[in-house]
Every structure is written in C-alpha cells, then in structure tokens.
Amino acid sequence: MSLVPVLARAMVALALATQACAQEAPELRLELDTGGHLAVIRALSADASGRHVASASEDKTVRVWDLAGAAPPVVLRGYAGPGNDGMVNAVALSPDGRFAAVGGYFGPHHAVDATFGDVRIFDTRTREVVRVLEGHRYVVDSIAYSAERDELAVTGQGGIVMRWKDPFGAAPEALPPLDSQASRVLRVAYAAGGTRVLAATTDYGLRMWSLPEGAEIAPPEAEPLWDIVVSGLAVSPDGARFAVSGSDGRVEIRASADGAVIARLPERPFRADALAFTPDGRLAVGCSYRCAGAHEAEVWTPGATAPDTVYRDHDGAVSAALALPSGAVVTAGGRGTALHVWQPGANAARRVLSGAGTPVTAAGIAPDASWIAWGRADPCPDRPVCPEVLAPLAMRMDLPQGDRGFGPPGPGDTAAALRARLEGDGRTLSFETAPGAGFVGDTMAISGAAKPVRLRRSATDGYYHSAATLAGEEAISGGASGLLLAYGPDGAFAGEFRGHTGDILALAAAPSAGRLLSAAADRTMILWNLATRAEIARFFVAGDQWITWTPQGYFHASPDGDRMVGWRVNRGRDAAARYIRASELKRHLHSPEIVRRAILAGDPAQAARDLRGTDGELAALLTRAPPAFDLRLASEIDAPEGAAVLEITGAGVEEIEAWGYSILVNDRRVPPLPYPDPTGQGRKLYQVPLGPGENAISVTGEDDFGYVAERAAMALGETVARAPEKVGKLYVAVIGVADYPNLPEGCNGGPCDLAYPVQDAVEMLATLAETTGRLHTEMETLVMVSPSRLAGSDRLMQALSAVTPADAVLPPEGRLVEDALTDFLARPGPEDTTIVFVAGHGLNLDEDYYLLPEDAEQRGGEWRTRSLFDWQILQEELGYALGRRILLIDTCHAAGAFNARLEKDAADARIVVFSATAANNTAAERRDLGHGIFTYALLEGLRGKAASGDGVRLLGLADYVHREVLRLSDARQEPFYSLLETSNFLLAQP
Template sequence: MKVMTVSLSPNPSPARGGEGRFVSRIRDFHINPSPIPTTVLGIRATLRQFTWALFCALLGGFPPAAGATAQVMGTMPSLRIETGTHVAPIRAASMDRDGRYAVTASEDKTARVWDAASGSPLSVFRPPSGPGNDGKLYAVAMAPDGAVFATAGWSASNDVYLVRRSDGQIIHRITGLPDVVTHLSFSRDGRMLVAGLWGRQGVRVFQGTESWSSARELQGDPDFSDEVNASVWSPDDKTVVVSSADGFVRAYEATPKGLRLLSRSTPGTGVPFGLAFSPDGQTVAVGTSDQGSVALLDAKTLKMRKVLSPAKGSLARSLSVVAWSTDGKRVYAAGSWVNDKGRFAILVWPDAGQSEPSVIPVARNTITALHATPDGSLLYATADPAWGMLAANGQSQFTIGSSLLDFRNQRSRFRLAADGSALAFQDARPGDTGDAFDTRQLAWAKAARDWQAPRTSAGKTMVDNWFERQQPSINGKGLGLDANEWSLAASVSRDGNRIAIATNFQIRLYDRNGRALWKTAAPATPWQVNTSDDGRWVVAAFSDGTLRWYRQHDGNEQLVFFPQADGRRWVMWTPGGYFAASPGGENLVGWQVDRGSAQAADFYPVSRFRTEYYRPELISEVISKGSTDAALAALPASAAAPPGGQAIRERLPPTVRIVSPDASNWPAGSDIKLQVAIRAPADAPPTKLRARINGQPVALPALSALRSSRADANESIYEVPLSLSGLEAQILLFAENKHGVSPEATLTLKKPPVTAKEAAAAANGMGMPAPASAPATGGVDLRPALYVLAIGISKYQDPSIQLEFAAKDSTDLSNFFRAQEGGLYRKVSVRLLTDHAAKRDDVLDGLEWIRRELTARDVGMVFIAGHGVNDADGTYYFLPQDVNVKALKRTGVIFSEIRNTLVSLPGKAMFFIDTCHAGNVLGTGARSLRLDTTAVINELSSADNGVIVFAAATGRQYAQESPDWGNGAFTKAILEGLRGKADYNKSGRITHKMLDLYVSERVKSLTEGAQSPVTIVPSGVPDFPLVLGQR
C-alpha cells in the first residue's frame, strides 16, 4: 500500500507561526480522493509524510499504527453522536436513475438515504462496527431502480453490504475480499456490480439476483499495480471503464462471464480518478487527483480527444470528480479546486467542453462526489461534511450542511477555569463569537478573565516543536512519538510539572523531564488541549465536535460535551451513559448495538433511557468530585442504574420498522395496511404498538389482535390497518416493552394532486384549519374547537413564595383566546384557574376536563404559571395554591398527571410552562428541592408523546417578571406575537413556528439575555396556525 497524497496550492498563505501557520497550510492541503486510511510503509520523504498527516487531520481521522489490521467487530454497545446529518467527511454519493433518492457514505460509519427533491432524510444504514476505523464507509452505489444500494469500507472481512434503501437493512453481504473496497458501481440494468479494491487487487465483478438477496462472482481483473480509483458503466452496459492510481485508464468488455480487457492508456493529464460517460457513450470524462484538468477520451480507443482546463490565473488544484449532464451539454468537475475567494467550486463546461467553464462555489472543503440527474440537476457531496443539489442553471436548490463546531485556530480562545469546571471556546467559522459552558450549572456562561489559555511554558519548563511536528520536545528533550504520529497541540501545567501533548493518535501526558506518564487513544483529531490550574484535568477539543475531560493523574476519560454549532442544543455524558442535555438535546447521542456481522446495527438515542440515565445532578458534580464514580457515590443508592454497555443491553426497548409500503404517493383509497416488523429481546417481548399521524395519536388494535408472522426468533411482521386523510400523512410508529418505547419508524405518504374543493376539505386533516371566510363545507363546520386550560398562581397559601404576575399572565392569555371564537376556531372553551381557585383538586379537575372535552379535530392548550420544583429523585411537581412544600408528594401536582393528560389528548396538544420563577420556594425548609424543567420538556416533546412545548426558560434559569411589562416576559412575548408581531411575512396567520421565532428573540431582548425560552416540536408534527392575524 502507498501513501496518499494531497494537492498543494502554488499560492499558499504566508506562514504566521504557531497555530496560524498550521491553519493556513490546512487550507492549502486538501483531501486526496483516495479514501483508505492505511499505514505508511517504508521510508518516505518528510514532505510526503507531512502531507499525509495533514490530509488525515483535515478529514478528522488518522490511520492505525504500523502493522495494524482491521479491528474485529465490536460487540458491546457504544455511544455515537447523531445529529441527523453526517459528522465526518462524506466519501461517496450516488443516486437512482430517476434522481428520486440520494445516498451518501461517510467516515462517521453511516450511509444515509435522502429525498433528492427536498433533502429530507429517509433512512440510515449503520454497519457492524467497532472502535477506530472499523465501520468507516468509503464507497457507495445505488442500484438504478433505487431499491438497493451497495456500500463498503473498513471491516475485518472487507465486506460489501447490499442494503435495502427503504429501511437500511442488509439484504446480502459479499465478504472475504482480499483488500478494502475503494469504489462501487452498478450496471445500468442493476444486475452487475463492480468493486474496485485497494492495493494491487484490481477489480471484482458480481452478478446478483433481481433483489440482490444473493450474488455470485464473475471474472474480474486483479492485474493492477496500485489501487482502483473509480469505475463507470457505458450507457448500453457493454463497456466498463476503470481508473487507477497506477496511472492507467482501462476499458473492459462486459460479458456474461465478467470483464474482458479491451485497452488501457495513460491520459497524460495526471493520476486518473473520477469517471463519467457522455450520454451517447462515445466519450469518457476523466478527472485527475493531482492536477486541475479533465481529459475527454474516446470511449473505444481511450485516446485523447480534448483536455479541459480552468481559466488562466486560477488556483490549479485537483479536479478529481466528474459528471456529465444527461442531455450531454455540460461537463462538471470538482475536487480541491478553489476560486479566488478560497471557496471550493464546481466547474461547468457548456457545449460539452467547447466553451470556457463557469465557476460555482459551493463548499468549505474538498468536493468528493458529483452526480447528474435526468431533470438537469446536479448532486454534490463534500468533506465538510455536506451535500446539496444544484439546478440546471447552477442555482442552489438546497444544502444539507454540517452541524459540528470547528475547533481549529482556537488556541487563544480555548480557555479553562482553574478547577476545570468551565470552558471557553469558539467556532472557527467567520462571524462567530466566543462562548463558554459551565459544567456545574449545566448552562452557557460568560468566560472569566482569569481563565487560562494553553501555555507552552511555565517556570523553567518549555515545550518546543509541538505543532505539526513529529519530534516535540520538553526542555530540549525529544519525546519520541510513534511512527507516523504528529503533535498538534500542547499545554504546560501552571506549575510546569505536567505537559499534555495532543497528537493525531493520542492524548499524552509527560512530566517536566520528558518522562511519559500516560497516553489514551484520541476518538478523533484533537485540535486543542489544555490543563486545569488545579492540576486535576486535561481537556481536549476534537474534530468530531466533542470536548472531553481526562483525569490528569491517569488519563481516564470522565466527561464528554457535544454542543451543536448553533448553540441551542447540547448533550453531556459520561462513558458509562449517564447524561444531561438541553431541551431537544437528548437525541444528539445514542447507543449503537451491533447484531452480528451480517445485520445492520440498531441505534437507540439516550432519550430512550431517560428514566434511569438522565442524571444532571451527577453530571454537574463529576468535575468537582474528580470522577464519575465519586459523583455517583454521592447520590442515593437507588438514584441511578449501573453504567456501561452491558447494562444498556439488558434494558433495550423494541425496534420497529415499516416493511411496506415504501415512501411514495398515496396508495389508492384512504385505508391502507402497513407491514410492520417489531423486534425485541427474548426476555422483553413487545407489549404494544402505537401510532401518530401528523403528530396526533391514532388508536390501533392490540398486538394480539393483529395478523402476524414470525420473521425470526426475535422479530415478527404485523399487518397494521390505518385510515388516512388530508394531502400528506407522516406516520410514526412506536413499539413498547417492559423497558420502554422504541425509536420511531417513520413513513411519509403524499396524495396526488386533487381539486381545490378536495384540498380545502382535506386541509383540516393536516393541521391547516379552513379559513374564517369559508367555515363550512357541505353544511358542516370543519373548523376545530380550541380548549384552553390556563392556570396561574400569584397568591400562594405559603406567604414566602408569592409571585406578582402569574395569575395575570394566565388571565390575559385566556382573554386573548376567548376572542378567537368565530375566526380560526368554531368554538373556544376556556377554564381559568387562578390563586384560590387553583388548589390541587382544582388543577386535577381541570386536567380531567380538557382530556374529556377534546376530540381528534380540536386543539388543546395547557398553560401553567407559578412555581415548579424537582424533588431529590428528579421528579417534577407543579405547586398548586395550597401546596405544602414539606409534603410535596401529597400536596403537589406530580408531573405524571400533567403528562398523562397531554399525551392522551386526541387532537393537537400544546403545553406552555412558566414555572421557573425565582423566590423562596427552594428555601422553605426543603433543601433537597431543585429547579430544572429540562426533563419535563424533553419527555413531553418526544416523538412518541407528540406535545408541542413552549417553555419560559431553559435548564436552571429563572423566569423574569416586571411591573414595567405588566406580565412575565414569557407571556408578554406570547401575547405580542399572537397579536400580530410574529407574522413577519404579513400572511394573515400566525403558526406555532412563527410564534416560536418571535418569543425566542423577544424574551432574550426583554431580559437582556438572562432568560432563554425554548420551543420543542416533536418529529412528525407539521406547522399549523394558532390564530388569524391582520393582513
């Protein structure tokens, strides 16, 4: 195997020393298209090694140490980040022949299927995988009919997985190939698959059955002197063209027995890489991995017809991937080529290369794939990671971008509190500002001036040659890193006795004499490292967007923090699985559970284990106590479940997937039957199946009453009848067992175009009430009714916990909604409970009232304003007017009463919670009480519960109220928004998403950032209007 190279700009940015020099270089060294992380064998020039290290650093991953082989598949559940998009470079992308579906394969160990028209996610394939490189995917190809895709990457047996597109399940596995697969391509009829291999193993060809449930190997060609880069089939399926890093382009005749070599040539324009046939089959476009040009070769002879080059004066980097428009008029090329503003661009040659190219900048990193569609659109994928679609005119249709923070070039901003409990950092993207997070408060914070950035010297201790070097030194003594290991960051402790070094492979700690104390494997490329002044912690920031705390005395990882780039969602966890999260943040990480080498892995967000593992009180004490174990020991004995993957495996909920129908147009009629597969552990069989359509609960028969068949020992297929209405149905299914609720299975069905009259009648089924000007259809008023339960308590029986505006808030909101009757709503019913009318029994009666009155056509809102607390077990209680805080279980309203009401409402359910008020409620003799509404928000707004939650404040913030406003800040913003200020586009209606946007910004403005409201909308719930405004 050989070292991968990267292209060097002839115009590198000037070196500035330190980290700035590295960042300038990293912008000039870009991804080589060759995908395989492998060892460097033999002695290479220093520049070549440096190039390889920078390539790996840019991708966020490095090869295993010399002599390593693919890891054996892991069997213990492992924690993985999940943002709904890729979190590592996209290595390959493909589409079906009609351009309906896109599939992307990534080093994050997933392949994701998308709706090519909208960018909406459809399914995820998670290969069996272990630590390190095991499970990373480098190649993908979708069968022309879109039913199946093939993908491959790093695995112990060099597997190729044939995966069902609709649900991400493995249909067949081709195994035992002699080396890692670098490229895959289906024949145009979908019956044959070419696999290009790493090293000198050449190409293999397989013929599959119609469904690819089995395959047999045909004659390939192992006679290569370097890795295969790409392959492409001619439009008539008679010819296969292959490019290789050995410099040759080869043409083969495709026969029933396999491939027969016809010719080979060296284009002379550089190392051949990407390939694309012209639609007429006469010409092959060849991209190059080391030059900025494209060769157009005669498809039969492979002789040069024309060389396409960028305009003069451009930065000539690689044009490694190519595509040809389906009408034959445009040739596309991209790679590490950038425009004069440093943006990675797609070059478009009109007239089949007869004119100068236009330049379309699209990315911040190397473009790794291009694919033309029948309608003239173009798919592109990048190492950002991101992907998107361009229209035929070059305009962007959409981009699905990265949600990761970028910690490069942040050394001066990577500042740590003296005790390691709080950390300041900043995203490197232009225009962003610094930010900080406090692990004790579990909240965003403002960095203090005395927080320390990484030192490179302290006292008589100095670390040198630590940045992008293989020989860092401490006081002149070289540290002797492993082969191919590069130092990327360093930090000297305050007393100079300890030095942390972050390398492409590991986090290392040394003493002042250069003696190695410990090392621990880096989960991704570490961009920053720092040491706490109290000598207890080493903290590092990684390319996967995580920040991790390691104990300084032994290097044991104790805490991981993952903030999304927008700062709105975050999750923090221990290696054993205990976690804390922001509202909406508990689905950002989850447990992957492998099921064997021939089965796709399962994934369970940590939200599925919320009851036992959501432990913010533990997380907030890890740093101060010094370890997870110490923080755990401080909790009551029954407060937490055992940590670790084995404990998770013993607590698994079921999984559910929809076998048929596939996502497509609406089947004929309004009644459909789903084929649903439910799998559960043998000792915890499924007990119930639940459904929501467009966010609303739908009654289903008991599992025992459904027709079923056994698929295997732990999986059964059920026939589930559903009745649909409206123009679009987003169906969510959930299975339950004794451990909990499964992740949802989702299916979206769209009805073909209908008449205007039918659309008006059906709109109510989608949550879009009929306009006030046309309230009736066929003599039936189709508008929904609105039911509001408004509870506000200012004058508590306990004089020490009084509030000023809680009762007025609920009164004002009630009066507003009463006035909406006859407009959007045919009827508005309000039950208002304030002060002495809001005793515990009154509140419970009110909850029963709204549950009894609401129908499936209606909208239900519950608004509570007052005090709320969490007991020692984390259980939330709303405090009614007659509460005795010392007898909370007997006199408070437990959260389960509120939850059970809201989740059982048959119509649309909304919950407004404003109970995070400051005051003496936590100081009335109940020292074990605390304030945190996050668990309440996350549980109600989970997809299986389906409640839209508007919360006045997040985490442990206090809600503000002021005489100057006449209300609490939250209610004031809600009323302003509903009265028209949230109607930014003057559309004449205000939806819940529009109200969310207004309330979020308005409350922050009113409170000068002291209060941050949050709205969480469950998946599967469409936007719908709350009130009609003034046009």
C-alpha cells in the same frame, strides 16, 4: 483549513502489524444523525434514471437521496466498531435503485490477520443486508457496476479487482479476478459497453483489461503515470472515453478502446480526485487538495484552454463527483460535507443536501472549566491545516458549578477563555512539512526540552497535526479521523483520547481544573478528564437545537436535540445495524442531573451509578427493539373538510392498540379516529382534524418498556381567513401554595411561606375568565389555594366568587392535588383548551422535581417525598389531555429549583409552556406589585398590554412577558418558553 479527503485513511492490514492487536468491537456505537453526512464523502452512485443518488462516507453510513422528493435520505448502516472498522469507501446502486453494493474497511481496527473487503448488498427499501459478497481480502476503495454485463467490480488495497456476475440477484457468480500488480487501486470503472475495465492505482499508474477474456491492455504514454498517484477516474456516458487525474495536477482524457491520450487539460494547481463526464461530453473537475482557498468545480470542453464554467459554492475540498442523465452535476464536499446538485453554467446550486451543523474549528474553556466556548469560522481557508492559527470564539455555554445548572448555548463573553497553548514552561510547539510528505503539517516539533523532538505522523496515527496544545507536562496533538494523542516531554507516546470520528480542529486545556476541550470536523466537542483521558461529556449545537451526552448514554437536550443522536446497535458483521435515537429512549436516558454530576466530578460512570445503581443501563435498553411503524399522509383519499387521513404501516393492529399511541396536530392532542379503507384492503387509516395553514402531525407510539417511537407528516389546512368564533370549552386549573405550616425552618433555616401565590392564582383565574373565557363556549375550573389567605381577604374572595363557588375551593395538599388534577385533566376533548397555573415552591431531589404542597414535611432535615407532589404526575396527565394544553409555572423561588428535564418533557409533548425562570435564576416577588414578577407580567399582558389587532396572541404575549420580566427584575430573572409546533393563536380578548 479544509477537510482533507485522505486517499489512504485505511491502510492494508499487514502494514499495521506493529500496532495494537485486534480487539472486539463493542456492540453499541453512539452516533450523530443530523440529516446528512458528518465526514468526507468518498463515493457517489446513481440509479439509471438519476433520481436516486447514493453517497458513501467515512462516517460509516451510506445515504440514498431522492432528488425528486423532499423525504429524508434512506440511511444504510452496517456493522461498525471502533477506529476504522465500518468505514465506507465505495458504493454502487443497482439500475433500479433497489439495491446498493457497499464496501470499505470492514474488519477490526488495526487487526493483523483479518478480512476487510467483504461487500454488503443492501436492500434500500428495507435497509437490510440481503447478502454478502466474499473474496476481496483487503480494504475496498472502489466499486463499479456495468449494466451491459450485469457485473460488479470491487477493488482497493492489495490491487486485485474482484468481479461478480448478477451481483444484485439471488445467486451472484464469482468471476476470475484481475491483478493490477499494484499495491492499491483507488478507482475502478467499466468502459466501452462493458468490454473494458479500468483501474487507477497508487503505484502502477493506469491499468486496463479487455472483457470477457480479461487480457491486459498496455495503454500508450503510460509510463509518466507510474511515478504519481492516479487519484481520479471517470468514464463518458457513451463509454468511448475516460479521464484520469493525478496527484501532480494532471488531467488526461483517453480513448476507452486502447487508452490512447485524446486531450490533456492545462495542468491544474490542485489535486483533482473528483471527475465526472456530463451527457454532452464535457468534464467536471473538482478540487480535492491544495485548493488554496478556491474550493471549486470546473467544467471543461476537451481540448479547451480554459474551463467553460466554474462552480464556486463549495466552501471546502470536493471529494467526489457524479453527472446525471439530466445534465446536472452532483459534487460532494465542503466543510459541511454536503451534496450540491447544480447545472453547468448556473450561478448557484439547484439543491444542497446536508445535515445540521458544521465543523467546530475553535475551542475555549474557562480556567475553572465552568464554561466552554467555540466557533466555526475557517481560520485559514487557503491552507489544509494551520494548528498555529486560532479561529475566533463566537458561542458560549455555562456548565454546572455548585448549585448552578446548565446555561443555554449562545453568544457570550469569551474573553477569559483558555485557548490552545503552543508555548510555555520553556517549551514551544511548531509545525512543518517533511520533504516528500503526502500531507501538509505532518511533523510537530517540541523545542526547549532537554532534547528537541520531532513527531512525524503517518497513515497509522493521523497523517498530520491539525490541532495541538500544551497541557501540563504533556503535548497533545490531534489529526485525521479523530486521532487525539498525548506525548510526554521526551516525545514518547503517553496516551490516547478516544471519541472523535472527524479531524481534530481545535483544543483548549484547563490543567488546574483537570479538563481538556476538543473540537472536531465531526461537529462535536468533547470535554475530557485530563488525568484519566476519559470522555466526560460530548456537545453538539446546531442553531437552536443542542444536546449534551455522556458515554453511558444519559443526555440533556433542547426540545428536539435528542432526535439528532442515537446508537448504532450491531447485529453481526453480515447484518444491517439497527439505529435507535436518543428520543426513543428518553424515558430512561434523559437525565440532566446525571450529566450535571458527570461534569462536576469528571466521572460519568460514577454519576450513573450514584443515581441509577449501574452504569450499564444503556446496553440493557438497546437489546430491545423500539416500536416499528411508518406514517404517511393518504393524500389519494378525499378526506372530509377540515381533516386529513393518515395511514400507519409496518405494525399490526394489536401492536398499535397495545402502545397506547397519541396523535398531535401542531400543539393539540387529538384522538385517533379510525377511517374506513375505501379500497377494502384493510389499511390502518385514521382521520385527524386540521387547523388553518400548515399542520405538523406527529404520531407517537410508546410500548410497555418505555420505548418511544415518533413519526411525522405535514398537511395543509384551509387558508381562508374567517372571523373568530367560539370553539370548545376552556378548562382552567390554578394552584397557589403560600403557607407551609410544617416547614418553620425548611427554607435556608427559615419559614418557607410565600407572600403572593394565592393572589397570583386567584387573579390569574379571574383574568383568564374575563379575557380568554369569552373565546370559548364555556369554562370549567379547578381551584386549589391556601385557605388561610382567602379567609383574610374580601377582595380575593369576591374575585374568586365571580368565577367559581367558594365551597369548590380545595386546599393544596399533596394527595388531594394529585387526585383532583388527574380527574380534571381527563375531561377535555380535542377542541378544548386547558390552562394550568401553578405558583409556589418547586424542589429538585436528584433527578426528580416536586411541588411543595401545603402539607409538605421534613424529617431529620430530609424531605419526606411521600408528602410532596411529584411534578411528573402533572406533566404526564397534562400530556395525555386532549386538545390544546398550556402550562404557566411560577415555582422556582429557590436557587437550583429549575428542572431542565421537565421543561423538555413538556416541550416534547407540545405543551405550550410559560415558566417564571430559565436556568440559573430564581423567581422573585415584589411587594409594590403585589405579585410574583412573572405572574404580574402575565396578568398585565392578558389584560391588554400585549394586545395587537384582534387581541392578545401567543407570540405577542411571550414577547411582552419576556421584556417586562427583564425590566421589572433588572435583568436578574429571565422567563422560559416552549412554543414548539404551535400557531400564533388568539389567546385573549381584553
């Protein structure tokens, strides 16, 4: 199965007159941005130097890649609406790379009378649209630029070639158009020093004109091309020759002067849309369709009988090709829609430019929809589509059910999964290709019904059937560009599931639960409500990072998962769109509880209304712009030893000061120290300390509205190993709540008292003082534990008194906990380390998480929230604390007490987190250990059982605690960690 670079994704508007009427596009569009393209790449263009390459994709973006650097690509986004509206088919860079001309399907989806062919001129530095070239009415398929003439040619559906002089200047001049007399031109190019214009058409072969007069040239041996689709076109660097390719596998090299045939390659067994001439005159030919599993790009010497070399690293169809002045070739395609930069004759790519994730080719769902499963293997590498072949399932994710929350995605048991069902209830789905069809699998037959039905797809409804399943009385079929349609028993159209943007690759229905799971080439899965056909939630997983989100924008994600999804905010058809990542709105939209309720009830809008009072919060949020600034490492400045200098640009000093921004170096929060600009230009420079080795520097600005903008840089600190030395103070706060006198029936009808939180807290304090305190210059403590447990234990009092005076111990009452922690966490400096240990009961109420202090109360069976300690306060204060922050949590002693939102917030703040439980299990105590299992394992590890070499290091402790908790709990309890952007630092010396 290959992602098909369909030549006719977007049809002439008039051909769609029988379809739905034009509709206004929404101003907001939810999009993944994983660092690369998510759909077929239709065109490539380079600047004159070959350093910058632009790629145009059906995912409605253009990406400009710097081949000489490591920076992420510049992403150009214009207006985009539902369906095809905003799809990009063509791009041409200016010689200096400063501007990009972009064209495609720029009009309302399925509109009858609209303009689709406006060309947007983007400034690639500011990412703004600086002007629009109007005149081409229909969808644009190809754009070419002639440096010799400083002229732009634009063409596509309708067959007219529009031209502009000085297209990237302030006042482009429209030139007389050229009429190909074809219904559609797929490729246009300049040749012979700008004196020729060439056009490859769908129904009139090859067309040629001479410039400047615009006279037609009739190429010899042109008639055989009239009966095929001429799908590929490339011009040699000297402009003297060009190559054309056809849907029948032919590839011809012709003279630019008159179009005469110079050479023909042996007929290729595939369709070659991707052609490019190398500087030495050879021709790169990429397989675009009918590849039979050999997804390759060949390099030919004209006149040869076999290719000189074959590049085989693509794993799917090659949709575009470009040769660079250096001799390298860029080919685009594959299942991951990547750009491969390679040298002819080399065995591997010099560079692969792509994003995270790959198409999801397999889908499975539990009969009760309590979990989903998926896979990514290609079920039929030698065929374009194979809906009757099911790819294997490899991953699983538990969904909320009752008190159970989300489980993390990973390998798991998928044997009970429901898959696509092609036969049942007396009906059978089968697939065939109609005679003369342009694509394999264009017809689905439904047999066994009262009257056999054949459903043939065309340009208006997805081209082919790439996945299908029976679901109750309906048959559901997916096709190209995310078309997912339902048909009744008689084959009549029953409805549409709107959401995907890539080819539908797998389906699985759970009719008894009323759910459908779809998987697509856009790398996502969608869980649907079968009854309403509404999207409930969408899933994206790439390695350790994942995110689940609802159409209303609320999400649940791994620590960095929310960086890979955001909203395109339209600002008009003639303006660039703004892109706001989910991470920038996490203060408002990060809500695992709303996502949980949406999945349980199947109604995400109602879930949002239940908890937020509205399902329109997102639209209100996106009317504002987030803090805008850029960050760079000022490497030209000779920074002080052990430090780096950062420059912040794009924001005023007043804005920066108003944001109250923070700087993280790995896992340490450091103060921004202004650094004088040695050039006297008044640049906003800041000095930050560095640790040894790589330092991940993150600058975060948060405005009063709660928008969070983050920029990152990497700096290298000294790598010479030094003997450990004492650095900074150690701040340790321990909270142990064992007694709940106001809750005699508060926990499942019984008392809430716990046996060991005070013992856990006191022994943790004593152990840290003995093993970690020696690594620091001094130690400050805050102790808040249930006093009755101390009074009855001489051993605990003795252990406590060795570290802190007994009269300094505070009772763990709600208001006191808040005030004492707030004051304590304001003290550490950038070189200090803070450790907070909490043991007791944790409680989820709607979206919020609370610690039950000793004076917690209920009234009428309901919790009095004023008597509880809001965990968010601890989280925020610890996040604001300077230096390294470590949080040890042993609070989940009741089912459902795990709070995914707070765990992620801590990870985002680069707080090192050790938690007693992951999702869907509880923290246990054991009498024979005298502690909670998690705390016991921590203590044993710190005391030496996790030591290696010079002591106990962070990763060694995490590994030991994980194994011990699983062992001591018989695998019923699994701890959770967040160790992002941190080094394997020395934590203790027993």
